[in-house]
Structure formats: structure tokens, C-alpha cells
Amino acid sequence: SQQGEEDPQALSIQEGENATMNCSYKTSINNLQWYRQNSGRGLVHLILIRSNEREKHSGRLRVTLDTSKKSSSLLITASRAADTASYFCATRPVGDDKIIFGKGTRLHILP
Amino acid sequence: GAVVSQHPSRVICKSGTSVKIECRSLDFQATTMFWYRQFPKQSLMLMATSNEGSKATYEQGVEKDKFLINHASLTLSTLTVTSAHPEDSSFYICSARDLATGTEAFFGQGTRLTVV
Numbered sequence: 398s399q400q401g402e403e404d405p406q407a408l409s410i411q412e413g414e415n416a417t418m419n420c421s422y423k424t425s426i427n428n429l430q431w432y433r434q435n436s437g438r439g440l441v442h443l444i445l446i447r448s449n450e451r452e453k454h455s456g457r458l459r460v461t462l463d464t465s466k467k468s469s470s471l472l473i474t475a476s477r478a479a480d481t482a483s484y485f486c487a488t489r490p491v492g493d494d495k496i497i498f499g500k501g502t503r504l505h506i507l508p
Numbered sequence: 509g510a511v512v513s514q515h516p517s518r519v520i521c522k523s524g525t526s527v528k529i530e531c532r533s534l535d536f537q538a539t540t541m542f543w544y545r546q547f548p549k550q551s552l553m554l555m556a557t558s559n560e561g562s563k564a565t566y567e568q569g570v571e572k573d574k575f576l577i578n579h580a581s582l583t584l585s586t587l588t589v590t591s592a593h594p595e596d597s598s599f600y601i602c603s604a605r606d607l608a609t610g611t612e613a614f615f616g617q618g619t620r621l622t623v624v
Contacts, residue, residue: 430612439514439601439617440552485551489613494540496603496613498552 402499403486409505416473418502420486421466427489429462430496431471433482440485443471473504481506510536510606514616521592521623529587529619531602537582538604542613543575546599558585592623 403420410416422429431443446453446462446469453460459472473480485501511534521527531541539560544552556566556577564577574596576588585604589596601618 432615437599437620440615442612442615445612494605495554495557496542497554498544500551503549 403484403502405502406500407503407505409507410476411507412476412478414476416476416480416504416506418471418484418504420469420471420499422469422486422488422499423467424488425491426464427491429460429469429489430487431458431460431469432485432487432498434485434501435482443484476504476506478506478508480504510534510604510614512602512604512614512616514602514619516619517617518620519622521621523593523623524591526588526590527592527621529589529600529602529621531585531587531604531616533583533604533606533614536604536606538606539582541579541585541602541604543577543585543587544601544603546601546618552601555587560585589621592621594623597621597623 426448428445428447430445432440434440444455444460446460457474462469483501483503486499487496489496513532513534515530519527541558543555545555546552554567555570556564558564558577558579560579560582566572574590579585599618599620603613603615605613
């Protein structure tokens with residue numbers, strides 16, 4: 398089963414622009430994580446935000462969490478070609494050890 | 509951060525044979541490991557939760573007799589794809605949670621299985 402829905406499903410932007418991806422989920426969560434995956438490769442953990450946090454930064458990444466709307470956003474500022482990848486949100490529902498992934502956003506940075 | 513090692517990274521096998529994939533937590537103990545499958549251009553779908561010393565819990569629609577999971581120690585879980593068919597070709601990824609911190613899950617690098 399999948400918990401999260403990302404939008405957009407695909408996003409193409411010019412290098413240097415900001416990229417924003419959104420994630421919505423269905424149940425109450427302990428935390429939400431964002432991962433990056435290059436084509437055919439493993440997952441790279443980007444950032445974890447807990448349910449009692451509203452915003453978190455890491456380098457060029459900014460993640461927000463709105464538990465009342467059950468949604469999160471990932472902002473990548475000053476995008477680079479190397480940011481081209483698929484991005485997934487993943488949630489850990491309350492009372493569960495599972496981590497459930499959203500459908501992902503395929504981000505393509507145009508040179 | 510903690511390291512999860514998955515082996516092999518790629519495997520090609522003939523239809524009807526079985527393939528074993530290993531998932532090891534290298535520098536931490538994990539009572540629980542998770543196995544995911546990912547088809548091309550799709551997301552990761554949870555297949556099963558592997559608990560050390562007990563039977564795995566499978567997600568709906570996943571055949572437990574086809575995907576055998578063994579979690580014999582706090583650092584090793586294995587997934588065996590039995591009687592593999594071409595439709596089992598996929599990317600399989602494991603993850604494990606560190607008991608000490610309990611929040612973040614660490615993922616293996618994945619195994620690309622091709623059944624010919």
C-alpha cells in the first residue's frame with residue numbers, strides 16, 4: 398500500500414531555478430522523510446522531519462510539514478544538473494514501524 | 509550514518525531457479541528490516557517486514573511462499589525469490605532501523621534482479 402502522493406509526478410526546470418515538490422499522506426505520522434534516487438540506483442536519505450516540527454533546512458533543501466493538512470513540501474533552491482533524480486516522500490505512520498513511500502516526483506534539471 | 513549492505517547488487521537468473529538476496533546492517537543492530545520492490549519508473553512498494561527470530565509479516569498481495577524471508581540475527585535478513593519468473597524481474601531494496609535511535613531507516617543499495 399502507498400501512503401503518500403507526490404505532485405507533480407514530473408518536473409522539468411532550468412538550472413538555477415528552484416524546484417518545489419509536494420507530498421500528501423493519509424494517516425497520522427511519527428515522521429516524514431524525503432529521499433532521492435538516481436536512475437536505477439539506491440536511495441539517498443535527504444532529510445527527516447518529525448511530526449512536531451514545521452520546517453527544516455539542510456543546505457539547499459527546505460522541507461515543510463503541515464500535519465493539519467497532512468502534507469509536506471520539498472524545496473530545492475538554485476537547482477543543479479546533479480539534482481536530476483526521482484524524489485520520494487516516505488512516512489512512518491503512528492503505531493507502525495513501516496515506512497511507506499509516495500509515488501515520487503521525477504525532477505529533470507535542464508542545462 | 510549507519511550502513512546497510514545489500515548483496516548482490518545485480519543478479520541474472522534463469523526462470524524456475526531461486527535467488528537469495530542478503531541484507532546486512534554493518535554497524536548497528538536491527539530487530540526489524542523491511543523489503544521493498546520497485547518496478548521501472550514506479551515507487552517502492554513494501555513487500556514484507558522482517559522480524560528477528562520470528563516469521564515475517566507480508567503485505568497484502570505478496571506471496572509468502574514465493575518470497576521467503578529469514579531474519580536469523582540482528583544484523584542479517586535474507587529474501588529468497590523462489591521459482592523465479594520474468595515478471596519477478598525488479599529492483600529489490602531492504603532497509604533497517606537502528607534500535608538505538610529508532611527514528612531513521614537506512615537503506616541498502618538495492619539488488620537488480622533479471623529473470624531470463
